Amino acid sequence: MSERFFLAEAPKDGLASLQGDEAQHLTRVLRAHVGDLVTVFDGRGLQWSARVVQIDRKSVSLAVNEPQPMASTTPSRLTLAVALPKGDRQKWMVEKLTELGVGRLIPIATTRGVAEATAGSKARLERGVIEACKQCGRNTLMEIATGHTLAQLLDEMPSGTYGLIAHPGGSPLDRTAMAETTGVIAMVGPEGGFTDDELAAAERAGLTRVSLGPHILRVETAAISLAAHFSISACNPRVV
Amino acid sequence: MSERFFLAEAPKDGLASLQGDEAQHLTRVLRAHVGDLVTVFDGRGLQWSARVVQIDRKSVSLAVNEPQPMASTTPSRLTLAVALPKGDRQKWMVEKLTELGVGRLIPIATTRGVAEATAGSKARLERGVIEACKQCGRNTLMEIATGHTLAQLLDEMPSGTYGLIAHPGGSPLDRTAMAETTGVIAMVGPEGGFTDDELAAAERAGLTRVSLGPHILRVETAAISLAAHFSISACNPRVV
Numbered sequence: 145m146s147e148r149f150f151l152a153e154a155p156k157d158g159l160a161s162l163q164g165d166e167a168q169h170l171t172r173v174l175r176a177h178v179g180d181l182v183t184v185f186d187g188r189g190l191q192w193s194a195r196v197v198q199i200d201r202k203s204v205s206l207a208v209n210e211p212q213p214m215a216s217t218t219p220s221r222l223t224l225a226v227a228l229p230k231g232d233r234q235k236w237m238v239e240k241l242t243e244l245g246v247g248r249l250i251p252i253a254t255t256r257g258v259a260e261a262t263a264g265s266k267a268r269l270e271r272g273v274i275e276a277c278k279q280c281g282r283n284t285l286m287e288i289a290t291g292h293t294l295a296q297l298l299d300e301m302p303s304g305t306y307g308l309i310a311h312p313g314g315s316p317l318d319r320t321a322m323a324e325t326t327g328v329i330a331m332v333g334p335e336g337g338f339t340d341d342e343l344a345a346a347e348r349a350g351l352t353r354v355s356l357g358p359h360i361l362r363v364e365t366a367a368i369s370l371a372a373h374f375s376i377s378a379c380n381p382r383v384v
Numbered sequence: 385m386s387e388r389f390f391l392a393e394a395p396k397d398g399l400a401s402l403q404g405d406e407a408q409h410l411t412r413v414l415r416a417h418v419g420d421l422v423t424v425f426d427g428r429g430l431q432w433s434a435r436v437v438q439i440d441r442k443s444v445s446l447a448v449n450e451p452q453p454m455a456s457t458t459p460s461r462l463t464l465a466v467a468l469p470k471g472d473r474q475k476w477m478v479e480k481l482t483e484l485g486v487g488r489l490i491p492i493a494t495t496r497g498v499a500e501a502t503a504g505s506k507a508r509l510e511r512g513v514i515e516a517c518k519q520c521g522r523n524t525l526m527e528i529a530t531g532h533t534l535a536q537l538l539d540e541m542p543s544g545t546y547g548l549i550a551h552p553g554g555s556p557l558d559r560t561a562m563a564e565t566t567g568v569i570a571m572v573g574p575e576g577g578f579t580d581d582e583l584a585a586a587e588r589a590g591l592t593r594v595s596l597g598p599h600i601l602r603v604e605t606a607a608i609s610l611a612a613h614f615s616i617s618a619c620n621p622r623v624v
Contacts, residue, residue: 236476243605245597280599317616357485357615359520365483372612375597376557 147174148183148191148278155208160184160194162204165271170196170204182206187277187285189214214283220247221327222374225297227257227334229363234259237364238269241286242276244371248287252294256336261290294331294342298349305329307351310366311338314353317373321352328374330354332366387414388423388431388518395448400424400434402444405511410436410444422446427517427525429454454523460487461567462614465537467497467574469603474499477604478509481526482516484611488527492534496576501530534571534582538589545569547591550606551578554593559617561592568614570594572606 149166162170162184170176178196184206185191191214194206224241228234228251241249249269251261261269269288277285301307306318306325310332322328331338331346338346347353356369389406402410402424410416418436424446425431431454434446464481468474468491481489489509491501499505509528517525541547546565548557550572562568571578571586578586587593596609 232472239602240605240608243599243601244609245599280601282599359483359485359522361483361520362479365480368480368608369484369612369616372609373616376609376613 148185148281150274150278151184151186154186154190155184155192155194155206158208159197160192160206160208162206163202165274167202167204171199176204184208185277185283187274187283189284191283220245220374221325222246222371223248223250223327223329224332224367224370225250225252225292225294225329226332226367227252227254227363228259228261228265229335230259233362233364234265234269235272237367238272238286239276240364240368241371242273242282243280244368244375245282246286246371246374248289250289250292250297252292252297252331254294254334254342255339257334263290266290294338295345297329297331298345298351301329301349301351302327307331307346307349308354309333309338309343309346309351310356310361310370311343311353312355312360314355317354317356318352319377322374322377330367330370332363332370335363388425388521390514390518391424391426394426394430395424395432395434395446398448399437400432400446400448402446403442405514407442407444411439416444424448425517425523427514427523429524431523460485460614461565462486462611463488463490463567463569464572464607464610465490465492465532465534465569466572466607467492467494467603468499468501468505469575470499473602473604474505474509475512477607478512478526479516480604480608481611482513482522483520484608484615485522486526486611486614488529490529490532490537492532492537492571494534494574494582495579497574503530506530534578535585537569537571538585538591541569541589541591542567547571547586547589548594549573549578549583549586549591550596550601550610551583551593552595552600554595557594557596557613558592562614562617570607570610572603572610575603 151160176196180196184194190211192208192211194208197207198205224246273286304326306321306328308330391400416436420436424434430451432448432451434448437447438445464486513526544566546561546568548570
């Protein structure tokens with residue numbers, strides 16, 4: 145069975161357990177049997193092959209082999225701070241950012257934002273991250289860090305970070321800055337855009353206003369666009 | 385009214401007409417009245433402001449002013465040849481590729497492909513292009529060129545084109561080639577990947593096998609990723 149399953153807790157003494165959605169996926173959707181071989185990952189960079197040893201009503205017990213050597217488990221240096229779009233666009237964005245290797249997604253509260261990141265939505269976003277990791281072979285979860293306003297984020301910008309704020313009329317992406325700093329934080333505003341006050345505050349905090357092309361991009365398009373550019377560049381020293 | 389409307393036929397003697405979905409959008413959704421001011425575009429690079437002069441059951445007549453000067457109407461040099469995903473993923477991909485300025489989308493028939501581009505689906509894809517152009521401020525439609533197999537496309541590769549085929553284990557994107565050629569054709573395979581025969585044929589035709597990062601990207605993610613990279617690079621000589 146080529147499917148991958150997320151372990152909420154690390155294996156202990158060669159045993160691990162799938163719970164909730166993961167157990168359901170394996171037993172109800174894929175109709176696994178005792179003895180089947182699966183792949184499991186812990187979301188912190190490790191992956192194992194494992195054999196189903198017991199199937200209960202709400203959990204599955206697994207015998208886990210040695211961790212498999214992985215090509216790379218370093219999380220991306222890219223943090224995206226995004227005024228979340230609503231509904232399917234939010235769900236889709238999380239799937240794509242996960243596939244594209246973004247290290248951390250910070251939903252931000254902005255003046256014109258339409259969707260708030262509540263405890264419920266954080267859980268939903270994290271479930272989306274796990275689903276995408278299972279599918280795309282990623283072994284480190286994308287972190288979802290909720291509870292930030294734009295002002296807080298600007299106050300707490302780590303030094304050595306290249307900060308950029310996506311907005312029409314900005315300058316082009318600075319690939320040297322993207323390549324040479326210890327981290328990149330890119331901010332993407334809501335459908336109605338950042339307000340002038342928000343833009344001014346970002347620029348006072350040292351962020352660069354960056355344009356992503358000639359068209360007005362939707363929130364999720366801007367976020368995915370930055371992630372894609374960073375992902376292709378990061379795996380390619382000739383590009384960044 | 386800030387909304388934009390697509391003109392299927394160019395204005396004549398200062399008059400134009402909206403039909404079908406466009407007329408419906410203006411009268412039923414936005415409840416426009418005679419005298420309202422709107423923006424119209426022809427999908428070939430021109431844009432006008434126009435005033436509603438008559439509203440009929442299935443059409444709207446407009447008095448059109450002089451064309452507005454546009455920043456840039458050059459279509460992107462990027463053609464994406466993609467084994468279409470199904471349903472919402474297909475719809476979403478077309479929206480994003482349009483926002484990101486892709487010049488032409490060619491749905492390709494491949495051995496493991498899941499969705500065929502029929503006459504009906506071509507019309508649906510083109511409607512998606514128009515919707516996205518209205519929203520993102522793009523004035524030249526992304527062309528949808530159906531009826532191609534991978535073999536035909538490979539036979540017809542124009543000279544001076546940088547051709548690439550996205551596949552795990554390939555080399556990094558060559559930004560010099562992307563910047564210096566007259567056009568770029570990027571091929572993205574179906575969920576199950578290109579077959580070995582397809583990859584070999586592409587390489588015989590001179591295409592470069594390119595990897596887009598460490599994870600297994602969904603079809604639409606790979607396509608959008610290439611479009612985003614090209615879009616950000618094209619508007620930024622320091623990046624390409």
